[in-house]
Amino acid sequence: MSFHEVRFPAALSFGALGGPERRTEIVTLANGAEERNSPWAHSRRRYDAGLGLRSLDDLEEVVAFFEARRGQLHGFRWKDWGDYKSCRPSGELTVLDQFLGEGDEERRVFQLVKRYGQGAGAYDRPIAKPVAGTLIVALDGLLRLPGEHYSLDETTGEVSFVHPPDAGVRVTAGFEFDVPVRFDTDRIATSVESFRAGEAPDLPVIEVRI
Structure with a gap:
């Protein structure tokens, strides 16, 4: 396409x-x-x-x-x-806005998603077009640095870590995005x-x- x-x-x-x-x-x-x-x-x-x-x-x-x-x-x-936005339109981005997954010491690539709703009925929307310069990423709430710890493919919304996150570590992010x-x-x-x-x-x- x-x-x-x-x-x-x-x-x-x-x-x-x-x-x-x-x-x-x-x-x-x-x-x-x-x-x-x-x-x-x-x-x-x-x-x-x-x-x-x-x-x-x-x-x-x-x-x-x-x-x-x-x-x-x-x-x-x-x-x-x-x-x-990964948060409410009136809110400010935080590294805890969206949960992308948990580390397993092997997986390096995480897709940006935005969750709608709560519990079993929640819907995770894949985000393929993040806005350049808006992404903030954390591992267990600790801010990670672009280039040093991860890179972002702005054409697919994939976050690639230099080193796979440790097992059980929560990967979270805040960002703006286009459709x-x-x-x-x-x-x-x-x-x-x-x-x-x-x-x-x-x-x-x-x-x-x-």
Whole structure:
């Protein structure tokens, strides 16, 4: 899959409408009971990028970005203003925000994840597009240093330790992240008159798997 490591203008994604979706297959049995199943292990996010546009200059900037991605052809990064941190959007990052796993003296690579919910029903979302310079990592609460103790692949969200963490050691992290997406259309249709009247173009964006 072709992916460009560039972010859709963050100021223009502010105000966009969107969020996660799931796919659930429901079968109603003869007795009225339901059987429900989901073929998706992970949710998928959709957004409408057109709702964040407020001026003709914004529109020109988005058209240029759309053309550079060749429509649906190339993926890109998207900032979801409602969910872009390992903590609450209003909070400050800490090394204890997210649990990545436990050491076993052999494993060196840990995938960034964000957990939603509590207990047995919690959902761990893989984070593939961390924001450069925001990651902080700890082993049993002790801050580790990038370069000296670990490295981060910013294109996959994998944290690689120089030495495997000791058995039972908790690996935790705090970070900001983007959503990997692509345009879900090959066409932008608008007019100057309609845009000035407050009618934003329909510009769907959909999450892609990395």
